[in-house]
Amino acid sequence: MATEDKEVSVLEGLGSEICIRSDDIGFLPEEMPLCPNCARRNAPGRSNCIYCGEGFRTGASAYDASNEELEIFSEVLNGFNVVIGPQRNSVWTDQRNRLKMLTGFDLQIADIADLSQIALPVARYSVEHKAKQIGDELSTTGLEVRIVSDALLEAAPPMRIRCIEILPKQIQFTNFNTGQVYRFHPSEIKLIVSGTIREERVHATVKKKRNRPDKVDKQESVNLTPMIDLYTAPDVGFRVNTNGFDFSCLGVNKAMLAADNIERLLVMLGEFCPEAPTNNHFDEVTGVLCQVWDLESHKDHRGVLRIGLENKGRTTVTSRNNLRQFTKYSRLQARYI
Template sequence: MQDPTNLNDQFAARSGFSPAEMLACLKCGKPNAPTRVNCLYCAAELENLSTGGEAGRLDLTPPEPHENGFSVIILPGARGEARPAAAVLGRSVDEVGKIVAAGVPFPVARVRNAEIAATLVAHLSNFGFSCATLADPELDVKTPPRRIRGIEFMTDRLRMFDFNTTAVFEASVDDIRLLAAGRHAVSRSTTSENLKRGKADTKKPEESKDQRDEKMLDVYVTGDERGYRIRTSGFDFSCLGEAKTMFASENIDLLAERIKELRAGIVLDSRYNDVRDLLDPVWEPDFHREAQGLHRSGLGRLSKQASDVFDNLNQFTKYSRMRNHLL
């Protein structure tokens, strides 16, 4: 079966329209010239999908960074038609197949308003998919889960100790519902440019790279949508007793299994690390530049430094919160 994304490029080249201008047929998924009313291949009517009135094209432009948006999520279980869904979403058939195969709720678009989200959900439903919509405030990355520094296993509950204060939280074993495992990855690329009398040196700037990767585990209980977060750093794994190892990365996995075994209904989701790349087109990792000013690089020498920083923390928080909302 031919990928409609490639077919779109080929047809666009022949028709004189750009790939972005082509209209996807919602029945067969094939591209059509924007001047057509009916599909060239199956004769289906090219429906009006956008708020702007253009036939056959849904405006999936994401909101501006300062605006709230709506995430459209494909739910697991339904066997929908990947080909027309891929054409509407602007993804490849292979990507849609991987999203369905992931077996977890998965965001496929983040759009500017509820009307566009509802329209997209309606058409994905026509293709056989079950969908849900979550607004940005429901994912609430500005209020991350509470970080905890230790856990005490009690007879019928967990006692959790806040990382930054003396606060203690208790949760009944019956209320523990979800454990979401993931990684916090930070990559920093720093360039250093030597200056001569306030002007840039003609030599190529020096570049250094630093990468950090840390396992995390989010714990959600009934009635508390914020949740609790465990990091490998700064956590006391003595609660594992004799099972504790010398390596924090092993201990956090053991802790997740220990909590999961407390009750049969607790869900442990470890899929984030496997599907992270597929999340990027919808929930982009944070990327920003940090200007670090002037630094002394030797006797009488100054250098100007700046860093490009990649950080996936907010992306994981969105995934974690989504799993809790849709459990």
């Protein structure tokens, strides 16, 4: 009986700090559009207000440009990106102030060596007509502007492959899961995109002790995973992930470390497919992309932990990565093949 009372006291001490779900199931306030009539928030995607019945798609819309907080929104929702095609650094420099005035996008030109091979998103909006409006404004300056939806960039992510084989006048890819083989002539490889996936993890443990302030122990870790995407068409891509990839195609040049092997593989692919341009600028522009595309984040609550005999605590693991960002960037470059 004493043991049960002790267990109850431990749980009561945590109170409302116990999380019963690892993810939030509701919408954030900034994700919920305001009704133009009653000014109440509604769930994303509704065609009319749940409270007063005001329509969002006719007349005054909850998605109107006058509602500034809805112009740039969460990655959870589908959006429309204003994209500027490859331009010389001098062109970006000339239009930097106008871009910042219209979209808030600020590009540090000095941090990027060559912009002439990079297509960059400069703004993202919830509705297509707003994106087109900004695109038309930018087009008057002579920039090549396109409106690209998130749905298009995420519709067909590159297929993961387990190995590459160099055959006489052919390159062979093997599907990572099914083992299906795909063969192409070197001239059919239209684009090679490389980048590094950065995953950050923070393990935070809150230790609770009687009559003492809470103590927080944090452990931070960073994992870097180089990747290569190869495209034969805008919607047909193949991905090399260093985790689980067989680098036997390098032969005697194969190294002990995957990071070295991915660099050697990139050189080998460039030599075997000389007509395919190599876009290796993702690591340079990832900070710029964060102005438009958020990093993917996840928070996991591990629950109550026993620390010693009478102490208790809880652990939260927070992680974020730029994998989704890299996929969208890679697919965007493929749209300009």
